[in-house]
Amino acid sequence: MSEPVAVKLTAKDFKSDQEVRWCPGCGDYAILAAIQQFMPELNIPRERTVFVSGIGCSSRFPYYMNTYGMHSIHGRAPAIATGLSVSRPDLSVWVVTGDGDALSIGGNHLIHALRRNVNLKILLFNNRIYGLTKGQYSPTSEVGKITKSTPAGSADAPFNPLSLALGAEASFVGRTIDSDRKHLQSVLRAAAEHEGSAFVEIYQNCNIFNDGAFDQLKDPSTRDDYLIRLEHGQPITFGADGRFCVVHPPGGFGLEVRDTSSVRPEEIVVHDATVTDPAYAFALSRLPGLDLRNTPIGVFRSVDRPSYDSVVQGQLAAAKATVTETPEQQLAGLLGSGDTWTIV
Amino acid sequence: MTKQIRQLDRVVIRFAGDSGDGMQLTGDRFTSETAQLGNDISTLPNFPAEIRAPAGTLPGVSSFQVHFADYDILTPGDAPNVLVAMNPAALKANLADLPRGADIIVNTDEFTKRNLAKVGYQTSPLDDDSLAGYVVHPVALTSMTVGALAAHQVSKKDAERSKNMFALGLLSWMYSRPFESTLRFLERKFAARPELVAANVAAFKAGWNFGETTEDFAVRYEVKPAKMQPGTYRNITGNAALSLGLVAAGVRSGLPVFLGAYPITPASDILHELSKHKRFGVLTMQAEDEIAAVGAALGASYGGSLGVTTTSGPGVALKSETISLAVALELPLVIVDVQRAGPSTGMPTKTEQADLNMALYGRHGEAPIAVIAPRSPSDCFFAALEAARIALTYRTPVILLSDNYVANGSEPWLLPDVESLPDLRVEFATKPNGEDGTTFLPYLRDPETLARPWAIPGTAGLEHRIGGLEKADKTGDISYDPANHDFMVRTRAARIETIPVPDIEVEDPDGDARVLVLGWGSTYGPIGAACRGVRQRGLSIAQAHLRHLAPMPANLGEVLRSYDKVVIPEMNLGQLAHVIRARYLVDAISYNQVRGLPFTAAELETTLEEVLKNV
Numbered sequence: 002m003s004e005p006v007a008v009k010l011t012a013k014d015f016k017s018d019q020e021v022r023w024c025p026g027c028g029d030y031a032i033l034a035a036i037q038q039f040m041p042e043l044n045i046p047r048e049r050t051v052f053v054s055g056i057g058c059s060s061r062f063p064y065y066m067n068t069y070g071m072h073s074i075h076g077r078a079p080a081i082a083t084g085l086s087v088s089r090p091d092l093s094v095w096v097v098t099g100d101g102d103a104l105s106i107g108g109n110h111l112i113h114a115l116r117r118n119v120n121l122k123i124l125l126f127n128n129r130i131y132g133l134t135k136g137q138y139s140p141t142s143e144v145g146k147i148t149k150s151t152p153a154g155s156a157d158a159p160f161n162p163l164s165l166a167l168g169a170e171a172s173f174v175g176r177t178i179d180s181d182r183k184h185l186q187s188v189l190r191a192a193a194e195h196e197g198s199a200f201v202e203i204y205q206n207c208n209i210f211n212d213g214a215f216d217q218l219k220d221p222s223t224r225d226d227y228l229i230r231l232e233h234g235q236p237i238t239f240g241a242d243g244r245f246c247v248v249h250p251p252g253g254f255g256l257e258v259r260d261t262s263s264v265r266p267e268e269i270v271v272h273d274a275t276v277t278d279p280a281y282a283f284a285l286s287r288l289p290g291l292d293l294r295n296t297p298i299g300v301f302r303s304v305d306r307p308s309y310d311s312v313v314q315g316q317l318a319a320a321k322a323t324v325t326e327t328p329e330q331q332l333a334g335l336l337g338s339g340d341t342w343t344i345v
Numbered sequence: 346m347t348k349q350i351r352q353l354d355r356v357v358i359r360f361a362g363d364s365g366d367g368m369q370l371t372g373d374r375f376t377s378e379t380a381q382l383g384n385d386i387s388t389l390p391n392f393p394a395e396i397r398a399p400a401g402t403l404p405g406v407s408s409f410q411v412h413f414a415d416y417d418i419l420t421p422g423d424a425p426n427v428l429v430a431m432n433p434a435a436l437k438a439n440l441a442d443l444p445r446g447a448d449i450i451v452n453t454d455e456f457t458k459r460n461l462a463k464v465g466y467q468t469s470p471l472d473d474d475s476l477a478g479y480v481v482h483p484v485a486l487t488s489m490t491v492g493a494l495a496a497h498q499v500s501k502k503d504a505e506r507s508k509n510m511f512a513l514g515l516l517s518w519m520y521s522r523p524f525e526s527t528l529r530f531l532e533r534k535f536a537a538r539p540e541l542v543a544a545n546v547a548a549f550k551a552g553w554n555f556g557e558t559t560e561d562f563a564v565r566y567e568v569k570p571a572k573m574q575p576g577t578y579r580n581i582t583g584n585a586a587l588s589l590g591l592v593a594a595g596v597r598s599g600l601p602v603f604l605g606a607y608p609i610t611p612a613s614d615i616l617h618e619l620s621k622h623k624r625f626g627v628l629t630m631q632a633e634d635e636i637a638a639v640g641a642a643l644g645a646s647y648g649g650s651l652g653v654t655t656t657s658g659p660g661v662a663l664k665s666e667t668i669s670l671a672v673a674l675e676l677p678l679v680i681v682d683v684q685r686a687g688p689s690t691g692m693p694t695k696t697e698q699a700d701l702n703m704a705l706y707g708r709h710g711e712a713p714i715a716v717i718a719p720r721s722p723s724d725c726f727f728a729a730l731e732a733a734r735i736a737l738t739y740r741t742p743v744i745l746l747s748d749n750y751v752a753n754g755s756e757p758w759l760l761p762d763v764e765s766l767p768d769l770r771v772e773f774a775t776k777p778n779g780e781d782g783t784t785f786l787p788y789l790r791d792p793e794t795l796a797r798p799w800a801i802p803g804t805a806g807l808e809h810r811i812g813g814l815e816k817a818d819k820t821g822d823i824s825y826d827p828a829n830h831d832f833m834v835r836t837r838a839a840r841i842e843t844i845p846v847p848d849i850e851v852e853d854p855d856g857d858a859r860v861l862v863l864g865w866g867s868t869y870g871p872i873g874a875a876c877r878g879v880r881q882r883g884l885s886i887a888q889a890h891l892r893h894l895a896p897m898p899a900n901l902g903e904v905l906r907s908y909d910k911v912v913i914p915e916m917n918l919g920q921l922a923h924v925i926r927a928r929y930l931v932d933a934i935s936y937n938q939v940r941g942l943p944f945t946a947a948e949l950e951t952t953l954e955e956v957l958k959n960v
Contacts, residue, residue, distance in 0.1 A: 017810065019810075019822065019823075046805065047805075047808055048802065048803055048804055048805040048806070048807070048808055049802065049803055051802045053644070056813075063810050063812070064810050064812070064823065066810075067808055068808055069802035069808055069809065069810075070809075070810040070811075070812075071644075071647060071674075071810070071811055071812060072810065072811070072812025072813060072814065073640075073670060073812065073813060074666055074667065074670050074813055077636060077637075077640045077666075077667065080632065080633075080636065080637035080640030080641050080644070081640040081641065081643055081644035081647075082644060083630075083637070083640075083641050083644065084603060084605060084630070084640065084641030084642055084643065084644030084645040084646075084647075084648070084650075084652065085644035085645060085647055085648045085802070086644075087628065087630065087641075087645075088601060088603050088628055088644075088645040088648050088649075088650045089645075089648040089649070089802065089803070091803060092648070092802050092803065109633055109634060109637070110633065110636075110637050110640070113632075113633035113637065313628060313630075316623055317623050317626060317628060319623075320623035320624040321623070321624055321626065323624060324624050328596040328599075328625065329596060329763045329764065331596070331624065331625065332592065332593055332596045332625075332763050333763045335589065335592065335622070335625075336579075336589060336593075336760050336761070336763070337577060337579070337760055338579075339579050340377050340380065340381065340526050340579060340580070341577050341578060341579045341760070342380060342381050342383065342577070342578055342579075343576070343577045343578070344383060344570075344573050344574070344575050344576060344578065345575055
């Protein structure tokens with residue numbers, strides 16, 4: 002593999018020759034366009050970029066990127082990408098997954114990739130529905146969701162993807178929205194720069210089976226009062242003229258939203274994504290209610306922790322550093338180790 | 346006292362005791378001493394799945410059998426000539442396997458009322474006449490060991506735990522074994538606690554000296570070295586040999602080996618062994634589950650490593666979907682299945698060959714892959730290299746079907762010359778292969794191997810996407826075209842079926858046999874020993890053993906049809922026999938046992954003689 006050279010690529014360079022086949026109006030189009038536009042910024046040669054996906058609408062993503070890519074099997078993308086990433090630290094490995102793929106069938110691989118801190122950028126397109134199988138409820142659907150498989154309403158409580166990732170102590174956790182290209186790119190940029198697992202939840206509209214799931218966060222008349230835009234080092238305020246804020250009430254376990262006018266300025270939490278204890282980011286992840294009010298977006302957490310890849314490669318390098326023989330000589334030595342005897 | 350020395354050509358000893366008595370270690374050391382002397386050897390450990398079953402009970406009995414001879418042997422022996430029984434449970438659990446006249450060395454200290462009651466002995470078998478047909482040597486192993494260590498600075502518990510070394514010393518004396526390697530071993534094992542080195546060495550010597558002085562052991566035995574091919578040998582288990590074979594495959598291919606594994610009996614030792622060989626660039630990952638283990642291995646293969654996953658039957662079942670993905674992706678992947686008795690958890694420490702159907706057919710869709718099986722512990726080394734060769738050359742998953750018997754059994758291994766090992770180098774794709782000189786066609790095949798190019802990420806100009814969806818021939822683009830699917834399914838089948846594998850060889854020293862015994866995998870030893878027995882009685886019989894189960898050797902049909910009868914012994918209910926009948930329309934006789942134990946040569950011999958009578 003040659004060393005990276007200065008490349009001047011454009012969004013067009015990242016478009017494959019395959020016809021994009023998502024439903025017209027799907028949020029995936031916006032995410033694809035945003036990512037294709039953003040990739041050149043990273044200055045990573047296309048051949049060193051790999052997109053690995055599982056199964057579902059979002060998992061068709063790699064076919065449309067003119068990089069290396071693998072469309073694998075349901076839920077297993079983090080496992081496959083782990084093997085690729087740890088054995089090829091020179092690559093930039095991205096996982097594209099959905100709420101069913103990552104949190105239902107593949108939940109185990111997701112949490113283990115995050116706890117290991119494998120150097121993967123994991124993009125979870127969350128539309129709160131199974132689209133490819135035509136409209137069953139997903140592990141992020143709200144309780145009582147009426148779908149083809151739950152005509153009387155779903156009985157099980159959903160996962161909060163960010164809470165789950167933070168419970169697994171993911172070293173980078175963020176959230177963004179398909180329709181806000183600028184914000185989406187800013188979160189992905191931070192994810193790409195992060196060494197270790199970066200988990201990004203992208204709210205994505207399925208206009209066929211769950212249309213309008215995130216409308217309150219997009220509608221100009223509601224979004225400012227619903228969305229909390231996290232910015233590192235800034236007090237957390239939102240709404241028109243910053244009329245709401247986030248505080249840490251004494252005696253409480255988490256964070257709460259208050260009217261800014263009702264609290265002293267020093268009581269307002271200043272966002273710090275580098276807090277080592279995941280409890281802070283976890284508390285942020287618990288702010289939104291079922292109605293999507295108080296939904297933080299941005300980088301919740303970004304902490305330094307050695308990646309699995311670097312530790313494993315470090316062990317290999319340390320072991321190899323002691324070697325003075327050719328591989329064949331080493332092998333002859335290994336085969337002849339232990340108690341041997343010679344017959345003449 | 347001068348002892349009589351008697352020459353023997355072969356001996357089978359079984360060390361049996363509680364799982365905490367150190368019988369596996371005792372057997373290992375005795376085997377190593379025997380190897381140093383130059384006997385041919387074959388061993389069979391047999392232990393419970395429970396790490397420490399309740400002390401003194403039948404389920405807690407652990408044993409190690411070693412067969413050694415002055416000629417080449419094929420099995421660990423049907424019946425022990427000597428049983429070392431460390432407690433009443435060990436005696437009771439193993440007595441039925443002993444032929445009349447066998448020697449039994451018992452640790453009398455453990456024959457207490459309580460221990461006897463635990464295994465249902467009303468009276469001590471040492472005191473009644475139930476052992477009249479055997480030569481019983483009552484030895485107060487524990488108390489003599491404790492006595493010998495009285496002056497040592499060790500606790501009573503540590504002193505008692507050294508009794509296995511007393512037993513080893515006694516047996517080493519009885520069979521005139523060189524013990525230097527054991528003393529060196531003890532120094533290494535207890536390097537951090539010199540007082541334990543001294544105690545164990547003293548216990549060993551006390552056992553040796555006891556043999557020398559007691560009148561109970563009037564005879565000492567010798568088994569002369571076997572005539573073996575010149576060269577350097579080591580004793581090796583199947584799991585160790587398989588691990589070294591994978592390391593060798595990495596060296597000979599020039600590729601990093603990536604092992605993704607989840608702990609499972611009896612395959613975990615391969616993970617342990619490979620994790621020690623980082624200086625060869627071997628990367629091991631203990632995954633969160635069996636599916637992740639194979640997924641990570643496949644991901645590594647995609648990146649240009651030799652991806653390997655090791656497991657047992659239940660794990661292969663979980664990996665099945667990913668193996669099918671590897672079939673569609675046409676990437677190299679080695680899946681090691683160390684078979685154990687199933688279904689489900691079954692008997693995890695016992696052997697069986699019942700995963701053949703799963704290996705051949707256990708996937709969704711038409712998903713043919715290569716399957717090969719080692720025939721003996723040392724053959725696991727070469728089988729691993731062969732699995733890697735096929736996987737790398739033909740870009741396909743390969744299942745390597747080992748089993749608990751070869752995995753944990755051991756035998757002397759004539760160390761191969763590294764330069765003589767197969768050259769496994771591969772060429773990654775480096776430039777576009779389309780006619781226009783700029784296009785890359787990830788599914789354009791090599792006309793000879795039908796393998797597609799292996800273009801690893803990082804190669805500029807060859808960016809491409811692969812996946813589980815059906816692909817168009819050559820371009821690899823998604824395709825739902827009916828004719829293309831039909832073509833691709835047939836091509837995937839053909840590329841496995843046309844892998845050239847060596848012809849099957851038939852061993853028929855008399856040249857006039859009318860009956861052929863066909864086996865596969867670990868039954869090679871027992872079948873070979875049974876055939877020898879049959880021939881020693883003046884009868885003719887032919888033996889052939891399959892290493893490649895998919896694809897099968899091109900000459901197999903012709904070989905099978907040239908005999909009046911074909912007998913297929915298997916440790917399953919006839920899985921190979923089904924394949925043979927279906928493929929070759931040969932009315933094979935299936936002989937089956939599924940007891941979790943290897944065939945004994947004697948029972949196979951009887952079966953073969955019955956068949957010969959009716960030819």
